Amino acid sequence: MxxxxxxxxxxxxxxxxxxxxxxxxxxxxxxxxxxxxxxxxxxxxxxxxxxxxxxxxxxxxxxxxxxxxxxxxxxxMPAANPPKAQLIDRNFYFKREAMALRLAEEMRGADGPNPWTVRAYLCNDRMIVMPDLATQGYRTLPYNETLSLPHALIAAAALARFHAAFANYIAARTARDEIPYNFLQEHGDIMTEPTFCDSPWMRAAAKLSYNLLKTHSNKFEQYPQNLEALLTQRYLEACATLSEHENTLNVILHKDMWINNIMFKYDGNVPTNALLIDFQCLRYGPPAFDLMVFLYLTTEREFREQHEEEIIHHYFTIFSATLEEKTKVGLKDMKYNMEELVQWCERSRMFGMFEALGIFPFVLMEPLAAQQTFDDADTFVRYCEEDRSAPVLAHCRRDPDYLRRQLHVTEEFIERYIMQHSTSSHTVTT
Structure with a gap:
């Protein structure tokens, strides 16, 4: 290097x-x-x-x-890819991360024996500078690895402390100002959603899913003939679920907890703490959305079926233990409890699956191949906004794990949200 x-x-x-x-x-x-x-x-x-x-x-x-x-x-900011730099500027990605890191400083996220993030040295809309966490014993797992149960529990605990810190922050701001604190009123100008909505990027994701299934799924003949239109509709529905919701807890959401955005510290081979990094895709909504995104980005279906309940319970235990007393009172009045969290996890599952389907083509590709494919100024717009099927399917032929991870989640999404909710006569307008 x-x-x-x-x-x-x-x-x-x-x-x-x-x-x-x-x-x-x-x-x-x-x-x-x-x-x-x-x-x-x-x-x-x-x-x-x-x-x-x-x-x-x-x-x-x-x-x-x-x-x-x-x-x-x-x-x-990208030096050699002007279209990507324009995308970042247009959608406030650096501004979101800078805002999140400043909030983390107020919430003392890098303090204590079990920090949930890192203290930035410098953050603005062009540059983020932080300590190299490798010098502190933290490291990421390989880009294509899934989490073991100890890793998943440690990461869920970090996510719980992040959400609890923000809930405490809301309660403190409300008590200080003597009016309910409205996060979006203060920061809504940079929290707009550029891609997870009816966007060219989202429609390109639906097109890729259709082509992936047509090429590689042995279940394809069972699916409705208007599958691409149905995928587009369901993806839009999934995107619409992630927003601020009334009468429940809303927090800032990391929303991008794939394997490279979680750093682990170890005692021998045992993970002892996890840090959340890279807050560029910040959103605002019920905490369960982060949990479902995290689980679908970092684990496989068999693992989730065996351990999802345990991970959600562990998350809520750490979340509750991190709350301050005035925060607990507010959440009790709101009736936010374990049962409410479980219900929201099911409501947010659709988005968690779509998030995985949307970004797996990028983040699960071998890094050198991903750089050549998705960081080329000449093809950046085409692959982001028109059709990324050709390079993704070509890499699927070279990398069976890359194909498998995407195919399994796509088939699960169709099983849950198309086959169970649609008929072959279902009419969709796109």
Whole structure:
């Protein structure tokens, strides 16, 4: 992997370097320190994340006669793909993550023995800078791996602490201002949904699902003749379910908990904590949506059938234990309890499945192949908004696991939401 020596000023302004060094080393700007070298290398071979360029940067800082290394993980706007940069700007992805990280600071998400996220050194609408968590013993699992039960329970606990911290934040803001706190009233301008709605991206997802089934499913002949239209309708219905709902708890949702966005720490081979990273796809709604997205992105059907109930119960146990007393009172008045959570999990299952169907083609592809396929400025719009079937089906022929993960969820979606709810005479207008 290549490494580039460069001036720190080519990456950061003077003010930004002061902020990074001060937060990392605990130094006041008046203290004597100097950045004497800087090196940068790609965060990994291939596409490590879809909505930005990712690098590992090391600042060599001289302080009190000693040279200290500050190891950073840096996410920036795409440099070589203008259509992707425009997509990110247009849909506020960096602004959402910057807002989430600032909120996490207020909610003390990086504090305590079991933090649920990382403390950012710098976050704005062009750049996110945080410590390289590998130096703290955290790591992600391989992009195509599914979670064991210990990993799933640890990750669900982190998600529970995230949601509980926000519920506590709502209660504190409401008590402080003496009026119910409305998160969307304050941040709704950047929380618009660009893709998980009636969008070209969503319709391209339906087209891909149809072509995947037609090519590879031995159940295809059992399905209705107007299958692509039915998929489009059901995908739209799934997207519409994720919103703020009255008379229940609503929180900020990570909504993108695939395997690369969860980092684990270990004692030997046993996971002891998980951190949630990458909040660019933030949404707002009932917590169960995050749970269902998480389960469908990181586990397989047999695992869910065996362990889903245990994971949901564990989530709620940690969630309840993390709540402050004034928050508990509000949730009791709202009748938000384990039974309510289970009901919402079933209501949000449809969205969780569609989220997996929508992003699996991107995130389960081998990273170098994904970079060549989905990070090419010449084909970016076509594969995002028109039809991504050709490159995805070509990769399915090379990678049986890539095909299997997508095919199984697609067939489950049809089993649950088309075959059980539609007939061959069902008419759909698209």
């Amino acid at each position: 290549s490494r580039e020596l460069l001036s720190a000023h080519s990456l950061f302004t003077e003010k930004q370097m002061h902020q990074i060094v001060s937060k990392s080393l605990g130094l006041r700007c008046a203290d004597g320190w100097q950045v004497i070298a800087c090196d940068r290398r790609p965060a990994s071979a291939g596409l490590v994340g879809f909505l930005g360029d990712h690098a590992r940067v090391t600042l060599h800082v001289k302080c009190n006669g000693l040279v200290k290394k500050i190891r950073l993980f840096v996410k920036t």
